[in-house]
Amino acid sequence: MEYNFSEIEQKWQANWKKNNTYKTEIDQNKPKFYVLDMFPYPSGAGLHVGHPLGYIASDIFSRYKRLKGFNVLHPMGYDAYGLPAEQYAIQTGQHPAVTTKKNIARYREQLDKIGFCYDWSREIRTCEPDYYKWTQWAFIQMFNHYFDTKLQKAQPIASLIKAFETSGTAGIEASCTEEMTFTAGEWKSKVEKDQQEVLLNYRIAYLADLKVNWCPALGTVLANDEVSEGVSVRGGHTVEQRVMRQWSLRVSAYAQRLLDGLGTVEWTESLKETQKNWIGRSEGAEMTFNIKGQDFNFEVFTTRADTIYGVTFMVLAPESELVKQLTTAEQATEVENYVAATKKRTERERIADRRVSGVFSGSYAINPVSGTEIPIWISDYVLAGYGTGAIMAVPAHDSRDYAFAKHFSLPIIPLIEGCDVSEESLDAKEGIMMNSGFLNGLTVKEAIAKAKEYISEKGIGRVKVNFRLRDAIFSRQRYWGEPFPVYYKDDMPYMLDESRLPLELPEIDKFLPTEKGEPPLGRAKNWTNEEGFPLEFCTMPGFAGSSAYYLRYMDPKNDKALVSTEANQYWRNVDLYIGGTEHATGHLVYSRFWNKFLFDLELICEDEPFKKLVNQGMIQGRSNFVYRIKDSNTFVSLNLKDQYETTQLHVDVNIVSNDVLDIDKFKNWLPDYANAEFILEDGKYVCGWAVEKMSKSMYNVVNPDDIVVRYGADTLRLYEMFLGPLEQSKPWDTNGIDGVHRFLKRLWTLFYKEENFIVTDEVPSAEELKILHKTIKKITFDIENFSYNTSVSAFMICVNELFALKCYKKAILEPLVILLAPFAPHISEELYQALGNNESVCDATFPICNEEYLKETSVKYPISFNGKVRFMLELPADMSKEEVEKTALANEQTIKQLDGNAPKKIIVVPGKIVNIVI
RNA sequence: GCCCGGAUGGUGGAAUGGUAGACACGAAGGACUUAAAAUCCUUUGGCUUUACGGCUGUGCGGGUUCAAGUCCCGCUUCGGGUACCA
Structure with a gap:
């Protein structure tokens, strides 16, 4: 009997489905293990061979854990809201729900062919009302809570109101958009609208006028992680700064906890580092500077209070509110022009153009330590959104300040003994202080500490921690997203009652903004609550639906809660999460925030959602090239091309084998090439190659379906793992696949010779046992360490050795089949059954290495x-x-x-x- | 600029400081076959030698060590992330 993979794979896929082999229930008698993949956005292009890499890895681990006696939760679903479907809808009029559904069906079909052990009964789609009900519900909870900075925990907004009623803002320690002070009396005298406005300053989900990233091409606002180098991550469109009233989530309140939590999770160092940088904690001091001749002062944030004697000027961000107050009459025109010019420029222009620019405000500040007068300037190199939007400039020891000082001929005072600042600044944090009054003679480290002490003692400033992490802008002026459970009364937002959830996405006639420039939901008919108050026009961003999906999988059908206490207590959190690094500063920050918020409300039992996280590397494409002689339809083989003037053209990798072009297929590939002629070498047309991104335009996309048809899913699974280390990027080259396919065929020959099943009950030899147990040891170690490429090698070595010994013994082959089952489940099921077992190989017991045999x-x-x-x-x-x-x-x-x-x-x-x- | 990763045959890659190149692909030769496919066997880093063998070899330059792809210092280069964050 031949190894008929397609028959075997279809048989077992049907069998698993029929027997609900992968259905998972809570089982208190078994330890749990939760394995999660980052769920995909179902794009129209379908899966290419790079997508399943992480899914195969997690599938192997899930199957392994099950064989080890764990109750494994391994679900899958779809991140179904998103821009591509909506952009497509705008172009074609096709409803995004229709496209999304179609794409999901296609994804599912492709996934099914690979033989994953997902419990599909738990599937979720973020665009389904019974799922997004809980996204909306969580938003309401965030609206109804504020963050107590002393307790470092979310608290009900009702208790804040109570505090305001009894003692105003006195004693309140809460994260807020801007500091406020009022008495109980003042609070009580406010009208409802004003009280609501004040509360927005504290709510975790809040509405505020913010400077946002507005993307005109997409017609929406974007979050910081959705913008890179001044353009949108999706589509690369220009982004500009605008002030708009937007929903935001007070993620920044959780900055410290998000940072601390990184210490408790098993993620790669580089990923933790990326998140640390994104959170950007910096410890410093906030110092107060008085203004010369005015009864007024302002604050700056600095991490280098020790450099106070080197401050030779101050700089305000052009957007800073201080600009108006500090500009003198003589300088007014110049300042106004500068601020106006800055406003006109997009973020991208500002990044691209690093020329020093700025203008003098006319005012002087007084150095609180030395008493010197220092000019106050305005420049766009200072950001309004960080610290206080104003800085003290120390040109000798900061490169940006240095460039500015040089440009405007401002004084530069060196503060470290022996340093030369005639050509460039010295940003070093080592050396002995000079020109610094009471700090002279100290090391930088000592000076930082002493300066901090000094300024808090003298009341000049206070020690302060600043974070780079910004609040997440949560409004999108788009259609295809979760509607906000919000209505407006007297221009103030109010939450719908939870009983009204889900608030379903309404149908609209066109997926475009209204004539008035309102978001698409402005087109919806009767878009009001029961009392007739208008509902919110914006929808939620992409990361809303993915922020708590891992909790929903625990209890996906529950209509009373996001997740029941019972299910949450059992499944707790994700033990192993596999996905790409691209989510380091988006999804992985938001979901940790979301999780911590729900944890504060005691709705879930774990503070961190993802215990261990493995990043799979990218699979790159391997492109092939043909060389056309200029102005002809003649193609010349790679090693002869230098004799001609040629143009390099991509050729579909699917019509090239081992870099040799299939000429007939090439002629049929594109009409232009039907009459092509060729200059061959050794009777062959040899193509050039290069490693590039896998993409349609490079003609190097390989579809897993094609591989499954030619070699079977087990071969695909093994080959994806065999390519190289999981975390590393590597190019896909279909040519190597024969090796793993041959391995499976050779394994088959240990069981079948022609039509006969040849496995015997003979007692194995010491040598055979050694081969088996060596393999058990290696495979166990490799799986635990995600070193799947070396596992596949170990299997090959094992089978090659057994083949050489002509070993057909059940005592050896049965454990081997169980060992292989996580990697190649179909053939393992088939052989396990042939060995006389009635149950699925999934429920076998993973073999244990006996060191005795290895001696x-x-x-x-x-x-x-x-x-x-x-x-x-x-x-x-x-x-x-x-x-x-x-x-x-x-x-x-x-x-x-x-x-x-x-x-x-x-x-x-x-x-x-x-x-x-x- | 800053922070992370990498760099090993023609290719993908392997190697707790202890025989570099496991395992594969490709290539070459052979067996089987009328032939092809499939399968099986042999060789395969480079240079050198009829052969035994010798020399050389993990991006570059130093160092530590009995022993370095692996550890340390200084570079080169390619990826990825991030950026006027005070």
């Missing part, structure tokens, strides 16, 4: 001289170090190598190596 009786010692191996010497494994040394020295080959010289030193590493130093 060696002898060791082949490499005998080296000055580190160079000259010959091998086989000695008993239990021979003592001294004996080994003696035997090695007595060997005639050693004597020959020594050539009469006496060895200076002999190193014997028992069981490993002998090194003789001459």
Whole structure:
């Protein structure tokens, strides 16, 4: 019987479905294990061979854990809201729900062919009302809570109101958009609208006028992580700064906890580092500067209070409110022009153009320590959104300040002994202080501490921690997203009652903004609540639906809660999360925030959502090229191309094999090439190649479906793993796949010869047992360490060795099949059944290595001289170090190598190596 | 600029400081076959030698060590992330 993979795979996929093999329920008698993949956005292009890489890895781990006796939760779903479907809708009029549904069906079909062990009964789609009900519900909770900075925890907004009623803002320690002070009396005298406005300043989900990233091409606002280098991450459109009233989530309140939590999770160092930088904690001081001749002061944030004596000017961000207050009459025109010019420029222009620019405000500040007068300037190199939007400039020791000082000929005072600041600034944090009054003679480190102490003692400033992490802008002026459960009364937002959830996305006639420029939901008919108040026009961003999906999988059908306490107590959090690094500063920050918020409300039992996280590398494309002679339809083979003037053109990798072009297929590929002519080498047309991104335009996309048809899913799974280390990026080259396919065929020949099943009940030999147990040990270690490429090699070695021994013994082959089951489940099921088992191989027990079988009786010692191996010497494994040394020295080959010289030193590493130093 | 990763045959890659190149692909040769496919066997880093063998070799330059792809210092280069964050 031949290895008929397509028959076997169809049989077992049907079988698993029929028997609900992968359905998971809570089982208190078994330990749980939760394995999660980052769920995909179902794009119109379908899956290419790079997408399943992480899914295969997590599938192997899930199956392994199940064989190890764990109750494994391994769900899958779809991140179904998103811009591409909506952009497509705008172009074609096709409803995004229709496109999305179609794409999901296609994804599912492709996923099913690979034989994953997902419990599909738990599937979720973020665009389904019974799912997004809980996204809306969480938003309401965020609206109804504020963050107590002292408790470092979310608290009900009702208790804040109570505090306001009894003592105003006195004693309140809460995260807010801007600091407020009022008494209980003042609070009570406010009208409802004003009170609501004040509360927005504290709510975790709040509405505020913010400077936002507005993307005209997409017609929406974007979050910071959706913008890179001044353009949108999706589509690369220009982004400009605008002030708009937008929903935001007070993620920044959780900055410290998000940072601390990183210490408790098993993520890669680089990922944790990226998140740390994104959170950007910096410890420094906020210092107060008085203004010369005015009864007024302002604050700056600095991490280098020790450089206070080197401050030679101050700089305000052009957007800063201080600009108006500090501009003198003489400077007014100049300042106004500068601010106006800055406003006109997009973020991108500002980034691209690093020229120093700025203008003098006319005012002077007083150095609170030295008493010197220092001019206040305005420049766009200071950001309004960070710190206080104003800085004290220390040109000698900050490169940006230095450039500014040089440009405007401002003084530069060096503060570190022996440093030269005539050409460039010295940003170093080492050295001895000078020109610095009471700090002179101290090291920088000492000076920082002493300066901090000094300024808090004298009341000049206070120690302060600043974070780079911004609140997440949560409004999108788009259609295809979760509607906000919000209505407006007297221009103030109010939440719908939870009983009204889900608030379903309404139908609209066109997926475009209204004539008035309102978001698409402005077109919806009767878009009001029961009392007739208008509902919110914006929808939620992409990350809304993905922020708590891992909780929903625990209890996906629950209509009373996001997740029941019982399910949450059992499944707790994700034990293993596999996905790409691209979510480091988006999804992985938002979901941790969301999780912590729900944790504060005691709705879930774990503070961190993802215990261990593995990043799979990208699969790149391997492109092939043909070379067309200029102005002709003649193509020249790679090694002859230098004799001609040629143009390099991409050619579909699917019509190239081992870099040799299939000429007939090429002629049929595109009409232009039907009459192409060729200059061959050795009768072949050899193509050039390069590693590039896998994309349609490079003609290097490989579809997993095609691989499954040609080789089967088990081969695809093994080959994806065999390509290289999971975390590393590597190019896909279909040519190597024959190796793993041959391995499976060879495995098959250990069971079947022609039509006969040849497995016997013979007792295995010591050698066979050693082969098996060596493999068990290696595979177990490799799976635990996600080193799947070496696992596949180990399987190949094992089968090659058993093949050489003609080993057809059940006692060896059955454990091997179980070992292989996580990697190649279909063939393993088939062979496991052939071995006489009625249950699924999924429910077998993972074999355990018995070290007894691995014991060696002898060791082949490499005998080296000055580190160079000259010959091998086989000695008993239990021979003592001294004996080994003696035997090695007595060997005639050693004597020959020594050539009469006496060895200076002999190193014997028992069981490993002998090194003789001459 | 800053922060992370990498760099090993023609290719993908392997190697707790202990025989570099496992395992595969490709290539070459052979067996089987009328032939092809499939399968099986042999060789395969480079240079050198009829052969035994020798020399050389993990991006570059130093160092530590009996022994370095692996550890340390200084570069080169390619990816990825991030950026007027005071």
